[in-house]
Amino acid sequence: MHTADTACRWLGETGGFWIQTFALIISAVAALWLIYSSASGERQRATIDLVVQQRRDKELEAAKLLIRNLHENNTTNFAKFLEDRASCEFTAILKVLNNYEFIAAAIRHGALDEKLFKRMQYTVVLKAWGALCPFVFELRKQDQHTTLFQEFQRMAERWKENPLKPD
Numbered sequence: 001m002h003t004a005d006t007a008c009r010w011l012g013e014t015g016g017f018w019i020q021t022f023a024l025i026i027s028a029v030a031a032l033w034l035i036y037s038s039a040s041g042e043r044q045r046a047t048i049d050l051v052v053q054q055r056r057d058k059e060l061e062a063a064k065l066l067i068r069n070l071h072e073n074n075t076t077n078f079a080k081f082l083e084d085r086a087s088c089e090f091t092a093i094l095k096v097l098n099n100y101e102f103i104a105a106a107i108r109h110g111a112l113d114e115k116l117f118k119r120m121q122y123t124v125v126l127k128a129w130g131a132l133c134p135f136v137f138e139l140r141k142q143d144q145h146t147t148l149f150q151e152f153q154r155m156a157e158r159w160k161e162n163p164l165k166p167d
Contacts, residue, residue, distance in 0.1 A: 043113040050103070050112065051120055060099060063092035064128075071131045078131060079138035093135055096128060097149050104151035114155075122164040129156035 054060055066089065070078070081089040106112040118125075129152065136149045 040113070043111065044116050046111065047113045047116045047120075051117070054099070060095060063095040066092045067096055067128070067131060071127070078135040081135065082138055082142060093132060097132060097136065097152065100125065100128060100152040100155075101149050104155040107155060108151060118159060118164060122159060126156060126159060129153070 067078075070089065078093060081087060081093060084090060103112065103117065107114040107117060133153070133156075136153065140146055140148050
């Protein structure tokens with residue numbers, strides 16, 4: 001004997017149960033999407049704020065300019081600046097390297113948006129790594145610390161393997 005109550009059941013549950021269950025699942029998926037979207041937006045905002053702040057940092061800008069000028073004037077051996085660790089060149093190189101190491105670590109741990117930062121700084125980052133990598137390798141050897149600036153190196157090498165694509 002079938003009654004109206006048993007005819008409206010699916011897998012032993014009523015239609016109302018399944019409507020409620022699907023509504024709950026849809027709500028959970030929407031909540032997860034909102035959380036993900038919010039986190040992504042926050043990473044993008046943090047990335048933009050960082051780039052703006054860096055442009056306001058006069059010491060960092062001066063250090064980058066010094067390195068760029070040395071590079072453009074055919075200085076190919078930045079490792080020579082390890083000889084005088086009190087020089088303004090050594091200090092500028094470390095300031096720039098520390099800055100990129102901080103950014104690369106923040107990107108690796110999800111605090112900054114790599115895709116956005118890459119679009120904004122791709123050429124600058126790869127030029128900086130290209131000019132400064134001999135310095136880093138020699139510094140590692142002299143100080144016997146194989147992990148110095150490894151995050152920056154990892155990011156630059158990853159970007160070099162996967163170049164920025166034109167729109």
